Amino acid sequence: MFKLTSLNLNGIRSASSKGLQAWFQQTAPDCICVQEVKAQADDVMGRFDQMAELRGYFHFAAKKGYSGVGIYSRQEPTEVIVGFGEPEFDAEGRYVELRFDSPDVKRSIISCYFPSGSSGEDRQQAKFRFLEAIYPHLQRLKLEREFVLCGDVNIAHQAIDLKNWKSNQKNSGFLPEERAWMTKLLSDGGLVDVYRQLHPTTTDEAYTWWSNRGQAYAKNVGWRLDYHLATPAWAARARQVAIYKDEKFSDHAPITIAYDFKL
Template sequence: MCILTGNQIVLRITSINVNGIRSAIKKKFLDWLYNKNPDIVCLQEIRIASHDIKNELLNPLGFKGFFYPAQKNGYSGVGIYTKKQPMKITRGLEDKNIDSEGRVIRIDWEKISIINVYFPSGSNDERQKAKLIFLQKFELYLKEIYSESILSKRNLLICGDWNIAHTQMDIKNWKNNLNKPGFLPEERNWLSEIINNYNLVDVFRKLHPHQEQYTWWSNRARSWERNVGWRIDYQMANNSLANLAISSEIYMETRFSDHAPLTIDYKTEI
């Protein structure tokens, strides 16, 4: 099911790190979803165990939910809400250490494959090492899916919290963060190579080439109030799909999380 706007069929896709799905729902996230009416919602950092995903979380507002929680309760995890039954769901990277954290879920429809991913943050030295390993493993995973999407002529979209601000425009205080995880040269170079090697397009940046807007704010130093943020949440699409993007929004009127939802409309079906 896609939105019909005038004579156009529009596929509306939202991506958001909810920082705990139950917490976001308490902050009226479902009310916002009802009004926004996306077709597909990619959720990161759901922070809920499998046995706690009750029906009201699994199938709200006519959505069908597919989740991949972390083994550790209250940590990480991803999920996708969709209004159209997918052809196939694939969870994980086939790496037990990474997959125990529930970071990748892929869903295929006839015309599009969507990968929903939650990259490690690199919050300390140990986690930064884990992040760099994840980047290597994810690239191998993406290489295979990219080749498959070309053969199948299926569009490819990667949604999620990448935990990397790509350019100086994507972070408010870039000079003060040059040596911090999320803006390290090796991370940004990796992202540039991924974009170039697999012909991906940062769809928000395509639609807004000069707009300084962010998707995540630290809970310290009144960062939200002062809009001292980072743009680390992306929808990365192949060229064919990116060319069908017609509008985007980073919603900031209400806070459901320390991230803002990114919604993009595409002139296509799934």
């Protein structure tokens, strides 16, 4: 089985101080996609590569202490792609892709951090631009190779993906336009929400993010914002999923899916 974990760290140094590395070593995933690293190369290169004997590959933001994504992999990729060709978002460190090519199949693992629009209208418009740009990129990629995009998408797709859906219909992350984009990606776009393939009706247990306000985590007033979005052939190999909530490394929980193949 190939165990693939995705986690928004909300700061790699902060998450590491809360027991993250020990959990990874115990869980022993084959690959870990991380988002919101909030660090630069000097902060992480070589420092965290001993996490479960994995090597890290990153896309850092130009702005210090902001965004940033990475992938820790047990197997060495044949190619590393940093950014997806959109200068506005490539400067923010939102996309890294590891390619694992063989004579039989071409596969990619992507760690991606979608913008949040919750801080104001300017960032919401940036989020819409990101959605408009990433969609055709993923469509082109789907024609060339099998892939899974792991990441904090910052969108709860359906009412079952967040606790208080009625009161959040006008809030970023559950806007009609964002949800319609997800529907398009999973229908016309031909990608698969792997968690929902395995658990089509789960509600409370599906959440991966909780606000720091009030007692959202204690009361499980959460959102499902973290996804594995895969091509159909990749998604068909998914066998089991786990969202780990026994420890709190950040405001997100790690989601691990086991696929019945090896890279």
